[in-house]
Amino acid sequence: MSPESTGQNEHYLRVFWRRFRTWRGNRPFWAGLFTMVGGLPIAYFPYANMHLGNVTLAMSTTAGAGSLIIGILLVTLGLTMWFHHIVRVFAGVAAILLALISLPVANIGGFLVGFLFALLGGALSVSWAPGEPKPDLGEKSEGNGPGTQEFGPEFHSTAAVPQQRPEQYDTTVEVDGGRHRAG
Secondary structure, X not given: OOOXXXXXXXXXXXXXXXXXXXXXXXXXXXXXXXXXXXXXXXXXXXXXXXXXXXXXXXXXXXXXXXXXXXXXXXHHHHXXXXXXXXXXXXXXXXXXXXXXXXXHHOHHHHHOHHHHHHHHHHHHHHHOOOOOOXXXXXXXXXXXXXXXXXXXXXXXXOOOOOOOOOOOOOOOOOXXXXXXXXX
């Protein structure tokens, strides 16, 4: 083993953290976390009791089951954002709707704490888009064809300019109007 190969001698926490950062970067992590954190107070507060000295203040309402369902659904949607990020737009819209429904149903949306977290998580999920890998500077991109110029990295932009291509297919009209007979 050479002293220069550090890959095998890395600490397991550093390897775990690097893998976690890669996993976190490929999905709407913060959206799922905020949605789950928003679901917890919405589900918890209708079943909680506050003790003020000898007085017990029960915050339970008649809609306790509704708020429990809303809270569990928000936690489930947060996990869906993490593990099935393909449906992130649906999960985000559903989280926003559940957050809005929690205002009248679940003690003003978990005393506005759960409402705000769920609303923020849903908005982040709807707006999240997967990143594209950066191309290597040494390789030519596919958009460089004949007639295009190669500029330095300071002139690259994300907007693509459409190039005119010569027609690759025969566009002449057949006698039968372009329809083909089977058989």
